[in-house]
Amino acid sequence: MRPWRLEDVTAMVEVGRDPALRRWGSSVVDNDADGARWVRDQQRGWAAGDRFGFAVLQARPGPVGAQLVGGIALKDVISGKPAAEVGYWTAAHARGRGVAPRALEALTGWAFATFAADGLERLELLHQVDNLASCRVARKSRYAFESVLPAAPPCFPRDGHLHIRRRCS
Template identity: 70%
Template sequence: MDDIVILQAGATLSAPALALRPWCVEDIAALVDVFRDPALRRWTSSAVENEGDAMRWVRDQERGWAAGNRFGFAVLEARPESGRGQLVGHVVLKEVASGKPSAEVGYWTAAHARGRRVAPRALETVTRWAFDVLGGDALERLELLHQVDNPASCRVAHKSGYGLDTVLPAAPPSFPREGHLHIRRRDA
């Protein structure tokens, strides 16, 4: 699965096509640059301060793919003129286990790409992939968690068909505030 590329069409003038692929060492410089954004750092549990941190982060993503329990994708905006893509986000399917009826999804969007529907489009692509390709019949639902004071994540969840299920109590240190649990079922 290391060479998987999930391409998403649907480009418009305001929202270029996206390509999703596993993270690789070539993404390190862009990852460090993206993590300079204070808003991104506020909502993620990862700390990417320098190239060493970025290398560890990429290697963690690679280990998840190798273990088959965490599938992190670099989200790139297609740049046909250069043959390359610009890093615009991250989407992940995690806590995957054979026969387990649920898994979790997560995402973030680079500051320069916000407002262009990057997160909902990438999340929809990975959701379809999880249910259609990866999950077989055992995967029944995907869960999306975010802090209650993150309205942007709430909007992404709703745009992507993840309905609000419940409000979760704070669970420091990972979730220092109450959280929303959104769920999308296979048959939705």
């Protein structure tokens, strides 16, 4: 995992053509201009210190380098606020290989280690009720089911699940 870079745009546009990502995701990247705008938004979040987006990469053999397999973010980080939100997605070619749970575990550990002194006590994971894959990822990553949330269109058009992971003392 590493922060997003402008050189990720081409791979992101390709991965973003996946109908499942378009269905469950909150951002649609149709072309290089959209992708560059999105990456710059991620970079602004890092600079502001309130949103930390990471490209999830897998090493490939040979000189080709790493392949984009997903994305993950820590959102709504505010000093003194006890909760922040996590979100993630996995590229179609990488699903079923444990990418999301491993990335979520890494992000969770990093978030609590980095922001505990600022008062971070819990992370919230939200997904639509019919996104069964995200529910499995939440359970595998020890995010306990908390409640059903009512739909909040347009960003959350269906009811959702709220899962919580608390910082260990």
